[in-house]
Amino acid sequence: MDTIIDVAWYDYVPLVIYFTLVLGIGFLGRRHVSNAIDFLLSGRSLPAWITGLAFVSANLGAVEIMGMSANGAQLGIPTVHYFWVGAIPAMLFLGLVMMPFYYGSRVRSVPEFMLKRFGPAAHLVNALSFALAQLLIAGVNLYLLGTIVNAMLGWPMWVTLIIAAAIVLSYITLGGLSAAIYNEVLQFFVIVAALLPLTIIGLNRIGGWSAFEEKVLAGPGGSQQWSSWPGSDLSGFTNPVLSVVGIVFGLGFVLSFGYWTTNFVEVQRAMASNSIRASRMTPIIGTFPKMFVPFIVIIPGMIAAVLVPEIVAYKEAGGPSDSTITWNQALIYLMRDVLPNGLLGLAITGLLAAFMAGMAANVSAFNTVFTYDIWQRYVQQDKADHYYLNLGRIATVVATVIAIFTALIASGFSNLMDYLQTLFGFFNAPLFATFILGMFWKRMTAAAGWSGLVFGTLSAVVVFIFSRTGAIDLGGQGAAFLAASVAFVVDIIVSVVVTQFTAPKPEKDLVGFVYSLTPKERRTDPEASRHPWYQRPLPMAGVSLGLVIVLNLLFG
């Protein structure tokens, strides 16, 4: 079998070390300290630096690493918008504004917040769309994992899928949900250890930073690829003003706020922290590693596009679709060209760790929402604890099997999966509109909650179909930005209109869920003022924002 990379036998050593440890965390968590660990992890008791790293790590899966290095290779520096505009502000907003409601209201999941604020209809819409999205994204993660393993090790697709699924399955069921956060923190450091040397050695091969700049400027994309603004290639708007507006409002506001503030996979990490202050600090601490992730993900992609002969030729040809090379392979080609055996094994380990953890996060979020938000709420209400525990295990197995089939389908229709995934991005935009309205407007009614979600999502789908059929002509991410923005606006209009004609919930039921009805003690941490400034949400959010602005200026 032809592979891109030549692996030596000892390149498997880091792989064995890492996966032995991951499974070991599961065993230890189960056998020796099961009380303490359950207590520690599910009892809202972790310090903020751990949950903060897990927060970033849960998002650092296949789609992020391969996708963003691919974008880096294709579009260059403007890809940083996905981080500095499309993630940091939303993470800060989650920590400063929204986290007190999630944490203070003591809900177990994001759909449960929907239930308590808007009642069953909105809850069901949210829980079902979230569960479905997680299943399909787990499948996409698995499919990407399969293609990568195939390119690196040459195993056939179906063998890869089954082995990867078995490993993910064993580490979810073995360690339980409780060990997931530990694994994510561990995985974060392994990824950094894998990608940082790749970046540094790659730059060294080119001849340093200034030689790198020269080569990118001389490349097919020219100076557009060396400065982040206006980012026309990324947004698909040729007019620079429109492009900036599209990126700031479409990506920076609607898409990213929707994703970061309502995605249960992320919010769950912050919910596991030990105080309202720590829960608010979780995404804020997370912004610091997050803002530097582009340097070990996008930069290697760009290095590949000027250093690796195959990718250079591919880029010069404009990325033809009939080529055997794809942008997604940029990172793997760079690994082949610059890493000696040994370090190569570590790099492979880092990538596999990220992909499996990403899939594990999807599957375990699916099983929580399926078991507690769907099954326990609507199918079997009053069963003993172990009934739901067993159900959760069965759901995990079924979800993994479904993910294998989704991955097999995706391998036949890779474009289709791209579309599906973009589509699920749209679910988040109306969700964010509903949440933010619901948190600050006590009049907003239950009927407005579900109808806003349904019509918002439908309008995004309509815009998306128009753009696919050519009725709306936007390249790049323009169509996605537009669809999300339309969904956001439609959701707000529908919610406001429906609220006028329906009765609001009684105010006493909204305590803890709406800003004006929640006493200050519930929203804030009375102990916060005793902590030094670097352990308080507001000052740290200010530092983070300042750093991102500086980074934007440096690469603007």
Next chain:
Amino acid sequence: MVSRDPASTRRTVGAFDVRFFIAIALGLIGVFLLICAVLADPELAKTGGIHANLWTGVALVVAAIVFAVWARLRPMYVDTSAAPEAPPQKVGAPEPELIVHDDDEPRGRTDTGR
């Protein structure tokens, strides 16, 4: 007021501290890379002259030591006396007491203002 009597209510999480796992993972991989650096071809043409396995190995071992020392000096505690979950949904209920003690908590001021 949380009792700070170490004998009755607090114990360290011991080996189940994520920093030990990080130290073990990075340390073992670091040692593996150092062995590669001695035994395998450094492939300097690929790396542009950097002895990549050697330097990455050194960096990982140093990082592993830092994590192990940090975990040693500032152990994480579990407060076994506190209820894991405070009674839910009480209006104006105070936040539960901090359960895990780590370097996140202000030192020497635990008795003020409670």
